[in-house]
Amino acid sequence: MSEAIRALGEPAAAEGSQPCEVDFDAVVKVYPGGVRALDRVDLRIAEGEYVTVTGPSGCGKSTMLHLAAALDVPTSGTVRIGGRDLSAIPDLSSFRRNQVGLIFQLHNLIPGQPIIANVEAVMFGTHRSGHERRNRAMELLARVDLAGREHRLPTQLSGGERQRVAIARALANEPRLLLADEPTGSLDPAAADLVLQLFERVRRRGVTIVMVTHDPGIARLADRTIYMREGRIVEPGL
């Protein structure tokens, strides 16, 4: 497997890449029900850093990731990616498409589409032609060791294989920032291991990675681990 997993991600000078440090400045997120999911979070993640976020369920990990991916807006405070205030970006679709790769724990794929189409679909509306999209998707699927299975439907794959498709898709538009919300949360240890190896490859290409996990073993693989509790970043062991 490991030799099959070739280099993932792109060289740091990849086309369209933008600086991608993550900067949370006094970020508060209160959900409509009144839940204070993030309570004045200050956080800086440098370019190329591999960071895991851990903490008990409901402490605000996913909320933080969603704000970084511009899927939601903070109640107050500022989220900056690569120095750009997300609230000032007019075209968030383009930001999501080109600047971040996003991986969820489950339901990452469109069930009715073969996995190759799942990967190609995120490249609609980019500079790539149909032919280039197809080639790139083939190449990415080969890199996550799914060559020959491009035309399978998601239901015809194992959970680990589906997460590898999600990684391939997340990298399709050469983002410099990869955000993953418990990507191994529902995998058996062997499948989880393959997925983590892929993250390792991506990281070596200089892509910044923020991965939410509540597995302490996985959290330790990163350059740095951020601990959260009740919407705040805390010191380990607290």
Next chain:
Amino acid sequence: MSFLAYMLRGLWSKKVRAAGLTMAVAFAVMTVVSLQVTSSGLEQSAAAVISIGKADLTVAQKGVSDILSSSIDETELARIRAVPGVSSAVGVLVETEKVSASVPLFIEIGIAPQDLAPFGVTVVAGRPYAADATNQVMMGWRAASTFGLHVGDRFHTNGTVYDVTGIYSTGNAFGDAGAMFPLVALQAYNRVPGMVTLAFLKVAPGVPVTTVARRIDFRLPELTSIRTASQFGRADRNLVFLQAAVNGSTILAVLIGAVIVGNTMLLSLFERTRELGLLRAVGWTRRRTVGLLLGESLVLALIGAAVGVCLSFGVLAILERLPTLSGVLHADFTSAAFARALLTAVAMTIIGGLYPAIRAARLTPLEALSYE
């Protein structure tokens, strides 16, 4: 893979739902097209009367419920001939007769023998009848072949046995499926002495037809001039009502279809909320996700339109064979019918798809992702 291919692949993965929506559109289109084709067929049949003669202008009584109940008397005919610019006017009586159970509506045309040539009738076999004959007839060539008649044979209609003196051709299917009688004899049989149904006019060289038409409409307000089959509704109130009924039914069919399309799209939207949220989360624009939903429906609507047109071919083939309608209904697939099919399908999609599209556009990625 193109966006269209992606869309089609998605539709294929939901075949049953796609087929349901297609059938809904197909039935609405079938209804609309069948109505349209039937009514335009009826209109054509009736309008064909005015196209039998080679005239510049046809004059009928205004406001009659159907053109065959138009009546023009000799004085009016004389006044028509006196209108400046009219070079000749041929008075023609058109009646229908039930010849047999299988021929419930047989066209009988009363016309004086000297008017046959100006009217554009060619005698292809035998000779014309005499002006004062009471038991002579000329058969249209289609009618002759239907009844298996030749010159010298006998033809039974109007309670009389007629000698077939000739076979004629007018170049008009409707006229050639009937028979011609001496005008006086047919007037007598129908007890309308001196009356004709229509007057067929030739306009003097150099005079615009429209000018003459206006003069007739002005001088003889109880009559109306008709130049083309489509103007026919001016004289025939039945056709006006028929067209109104067809339009009403079309609107109804479109609305019912739109509700079905809208309902199906809404269900599909609920079912695919998570999918749409995911696509938005990975960078699809609002426009693209809405475009996917609408595009899918449009593809299905177009397939439905095609299926609907095919179904209406079948339905009309059956209708045409029904004894009560045979001979009356001539399915007439005009380009207008196909345009209507397309318009129906597209209108249904747009009207039905509006609300689901707005709902889809309002979805935020996160809401959609957490949708159960």
